[in-house]
Amino acid sequence: MRLLCITLGIGILIWKLQSPPEMIWVGFLLTASIVGARLAHRAKLPDILGMVAAGLAIGFAPITAAENHQSIKPFADIAMAWVGLYLGTSLSRPIIANQRLLKGSLYLYTAPVLTTFFILIFFDLHPVTTLQLAILSGISSPIFLDRAEHNLRDTWPFSLYVTAIGLCLLFLTGLIFGVEFILNDGFDSFLDLAADIALAVLIGIIGIELMYRWLRHIHTPTGQFMSWFALAFLLALASWHVWIQPLILAWTVGLVLSLRTKRGLRPKMRPPKAEALIAFALAHYVSGLVLDWQMSPVPSYFFPLIAALILGKIAGGLLSSRFTLQPIKTWLPLLPQGLLAIVCFESIAPEIAPLYFVCTGICLPILHLLSDQIVQKIKNGRIRALTRRTQAV
Amino acid sequence: MAFIFSLIAGFGAFFLGQKFFRWMPPYPLIDSLRIGRAHYLLLGVLIGMFFPETDEVFHIFEMLRYNCIGAILLWIGLQTGLSTDLQNLRDHGISVIYSQTAVVLATGGFTVLAAFASGLILYRYLGLLQNLPLAIVLLTSFALTVRFPTPFFQWPNRPISVPFPGQNLPLGNIAAMVVLCIAFPPLAEDPIFYLGNLPFIGAAGIALLLLGAGVAGGIALDFSFRSHRTGNRALSLVLGIVIALSGLCQAPGLPSLAVGFLSGIWLINTTVAKREVVEFTTRANDVIEPIFFVLIGSIIGEFGGDIFFIWSPLFPLALTMILVRGMGRTIGFTVSQTLWQIPQTWRELLAMSWHPQGTLSIAVGVQAIYLLDFQHYTLITGLVIAVFLSQIVIIPPANSSQSHT
Numbered sequence: 001m002r003l004l005c006i007t008l009g010i011g012i013l014i015w016k017l018q019s020p021p022e023m024i025w026v027g028f029l030l031t032a033s034i035v036g037a038r039l040a041h042r043a044k045l046p047d048i049l050g051m052v053a054a055g056l057a058i059g060f061a062p063i064t065a066a067e068n069h070q071s072i073k074p075f076a077d078i079a080m081a082w083v084g085l086y087l088g089t090s091l092s093r094p095i096i097a098n099q100r101l102l103k104g105s106l107y108l109y110t111a112p113v114l115t116t117f118f119i120l121i122f123f124d125l126h127p128v129t130t131l132q133l134a135i136l137s138g139i140s141s142p143i144f145l146d147r148a149e150h151n152l153r154d155t156w157p158f159s160l161y162v163t164a165i166g167l168c169l170l171f172l173t174g175l176i177f178g179v180e181f182i183l184n185d186g187f188d189s190f191l192d193l194a195a196d197i198a199l200a201v202l203i204g205i206i207g208i209e210l211m212y213r214w215l216r217h218i219h220t221p222t223g224q225f226m227s228w229f230a231l232a233f234l235l236a237l238a239s240w241h242v243w244i245q246p247l248i249l250a251w252t253v254g255l256v257l258s259l260r261t262k263r264g265l266r267p268k269m270r271p272p273k274a275e276a277l278i279a280f281a282l283a284h285y286v287s288g289l290v291l292d293w294q295m296s297p298v299p300s301y302f303f304p305l306i307a308a309l310i311l312g313k314i315a316g317g318l319l320s321s322r323f324t325l326q327p328i329k330t331w332l333p334l335l336p337q338g339l340l341a342i343v344c345f346e347s348i349a350p351e352i353a354p355l356y357f358v359c360t361g362i363c364l365p366i367l368h369l370l371s372d373q374i375v376q377k378i379k380n381g382r383i384r385a386l387t388r389r390t391q392a393v
Numbered sequence: 394m395a396f397i398f399s400l401i402a403g404f405g406a407f408f409l410g411q412k413f414f415r416w417m418p419p420y421p422l423i424d425s426l427r428i429g430r431a432h433y434l435l436l437g438v439l440i441g442m443f444f445p446e447t448d449e450v451f452h453i454f455e456m457l458r459y460n461c462i463g464a465i466l467l468w469i470g471l472q473t474g475l476s477t478d479l480q481n482l483r484d485h486g487i488s489v490i491y492s493q494t495a496v497v498l499a500t501g502g503f504t505v506l507a508a509f510a511s512g513l514i515l516y517r518y519l520g521l522l523q524n525l526p527l528a529i530v531l532l533t534s535f536a537l538t539v540r541f542p543t544p545f546f547q548w549p550n551r552p553i554s555v556p557f558p559g560q561n562l563p564l565g566n567i568a569a570m571v572v573l574c575i576a577f578p579p580l581a582e583d584p585i586f587y588l589g590n591l592p593f594i595g596a597a598g599i600a601l602l603l604l605g606a607g608v609a610g611g612i613a614l615d616f617s618f619r620s621h622r623t624g625n626r627a628l629s630l631v632l633g634i635v636i637a638l639s640g641l642c643q644a645p646g647l648p649s650l651a652v653g654f655l656s657g658i659w660l661i662n663t664t665v666a667k668r669e670v671v672e673f674t675t676r677a678n679d680v681i682e683p684i685f686f687v688l689i690g691s692i693i694g695e696f697g698g699d700i701f702f703i704w705s706p707l708f709p710l711a712l713t714m715i716l717v718r719g720m721g722r723t724i725g726f727t728v729s730q731t732l733w734q735i736p737q738t739w740r741e742l743l744a745m746s747w748h749p750q751g752t753l754s755i756a757v758g759v760q761a762i763y764l765l766d767f768q769h770y771t772l773i774t775g776l777v778i779a780v781f782l783s784q785i786v787i788i789p790p791a792n793s794s795q796s797h798t
Contacts (some may be wrong), residue, residue: 001544001616002616002617002619002620003616003620003630006613006614006616006617006634010637013588013637013641016588016589017588017589018587018643019644020640020644021644022460022640022644023463023637023639023640023643024637024640024643025640026636026637026640027633027636027637027638027640028633030629030632030636030637031633031634031637034626034633036629038620040627074456074457075457075460085609109535110649124616150514163765171723211675222679224685225680226680226683229680237450237454240450240453241449241450273626274625275629276625276627276629276633279629371689386601
């Protein structure tokens with residue numbers, strides 16, 4: 001209640017000030033998202049869901065204006081880069097080399113992609129868009145999962161794995177069709193682009209190697225935080241230069257950094273889970289989605305896309321259970337999608353991105369929670385029946 | 394591209410320094426600067442020197458830097474406020490309070506006189522455009538500050554002469570903040586502010602706003618610490634409140650340091666979790682201070698890269714500040730020694746008179762950017778140099794081992 005009062009107090013200040021400075025917005029988003037997380041925790045929902053809900057509420061609030069939202073984007077980009085680094089560095093070589101995880105992830109990823117693709121080809125969509133939407137449907141949301149909260153240790157790696165497969169495929173399709181598109185402009189523009197990409201890759205490789213060597217010498221939590229913060233800042237700067245979403249750029253850099261080591265980054269080398277930055281990034285992004293939301297008619301392929309995504313993921317999960325003996329609780333949390341998926345989705349179909357996020361980022365986690373409780377109840381019923389039978393015997 | 398090179402150069406220098414530090418423990422003077430986080434300042438200077446203003450993302454970086462420094466200033470003010478625990482002050486002997494008050498009065502008096510005498514220099518050479526009285530207030534506050542809680546650098550294998558428990562009482566810092574809080578409202582450049590339909594006009598209005606913002610911040614922080622005392626969530630909440638409060642300070646042009654100080658006083662004297670709050674903020678300080686120094690360094694580097702011809706008044710300014718402050722403190726402590734026998738020996742008197750300055754001193758200097766109009770940042774750079782020079786003033790350690798660090 002007290003924290004809610006603080007947030008409301010800051011909100012009233014913003015309302016009363018004629019032109020509120022950027023920092024008051026940053027503080028408001030940060031406080032509101034943390035309060036949202038706390039309320040969600042009390043309601044036994046994932047904390048991330050509370051942060052998203054806070055972002056939604058702020059987006060719909062009359063005090064929020066597009067200019068204010070845009071003015072704090074540089075701060076949000078740094079936070080986004082941090083989230084990307086956190087997720088990218090979580091995937092390591094031992095996870096990738098694990099055959100059981102690979103097999104399970106392939107089932108979990110392929111089923112929704114195929115289902116979505118075969119449903120979307122019946123609609124009047126460009127083949128590339130169809131393919132990219134299908135590739136996106138397999139992605140899960142690692143950010144919705146907390147490593148500490150999940151008893152089943154395979155859920156988090158599965159989520160990282162399917163997300164990595166999806167993003168890599170998306171990157172490949174983007175590259176192939178992008179090159180085709182640029183070749184239509186002429187060979188010179190293609191050469192220019194190739195030279196720019198080569199330079200960026202070279203700088204990236206040198207930078208990542210330097211960063212890796214730097215991280216090996218980190219011994220204190222201060223140094224650890226400072227180094228990752230500097231990298232997040234640098235990546236945000238780079239993203240403003242090259243017009244790539246900082247989340248995607250940072251995820252790639254984090255992944256490469258993690259794969260540079262044999263056994264993944266040591267705990268002292270990894271970016272710490274800074275809840276403040278994650279909360280701020282989420283709340284800012286979601287409120288931005290709400291501000292961009294135009295009440296345009298929903299395209300005909302939208303609901304079939306969502307249905308195909310859900311059915312495909314369930315089918316993939318069942319296949320994974322069948323062939324890798326994973327319990328249902330391992331793959332059920334992979335139903336929702338989060339920041340990485342929506343950021344990519346926004347670049348493919350921006351007009352329906354907010355609605356897509358409401359369905360996959362808010363409704364699906366709630367659906368997952370409900371189904372989780374149903375599964376738990378069935379399990380409890382079976383245990384009770386078994387106990388009764390044993391007692392009778 | 395230039396920025397990338399600057400970063401590579403900056404990190405390279407930092408990396409080499411770190412390697413060198415591991416290979417050979419630094420000389421005490423250098424170690425004193427390291428404790429004062431000069432290496433982060435150097436990193437910032439290198440970054441600032443190579444980041445051209447013509448770069449397309451420079452204005453975004455500048456906006457980020459301006460806002461972040463504002464928030465960190467509030468944090469530093471909050472830290473100072475947290476050291477103003479009235480119960481703790483009462484526990485010290487009254488003579489210690491009197492002694493420190495004498496020092497504060499002597500130093501403040503000396504600085505005000507010196508600043509008035511050099512008013513024209515401030516305008517002509519140090520980049521000040523207007524509002525000399527407020528500049529004098531800031532200089533006075535600057536001179537009153539001391540490095541806290543790490544006062545002296547360590548001499549390897551040698552005992553350090555620690556005069557009296559009272560020397561660790563940050564009364565200088567508290568006095569500096571009190572001066573700023575009291576003197577700012579009548580000297581504010583823009584004494585009219587509207588919060589909705591509510592007008593705050595004149596010195597009384599601004600004083601009310603300053604007090605209100607500080608107390609509201611303190612209450613909000615107290616509430617947040619009642620919900621979460623430690624951990625990630627507590628840090629997130631505290632950061633959220635501090636950031637929002639710094640935004641609130643920017644709207645009417647209030648000094649963030651003063652607002653943070655008032656919030657800190659309220660928090661430390663009302664909270665039920667005193668120890669947890671202090672421990673928690675000290676831990677967070679380890680991360681926030683380096684960011685502050687890097688950002689300040691980038692301002693200095695940017696300024697130094699462009700206007701080399703203004704370097705000439707820098708070192709005279711820094712030396713003058715050190716001398717004026719040292720003389721004021723020496724007189725104050727001499728009076729204190731005569732009246733209350735604090736400090737007891739000449740060596741202690743010397744050590745206390747040349748007590749180095751620290752993060753708060755730099756923060757007071759940087760606060761001027763938010764409150765005054767400058768043509769260039771010679772004054773700020775000079776003050777930062779004065780702080781680091783004060784950290785390398787050598788007081789020879791005693792040969793006897795009667796006291797401990």
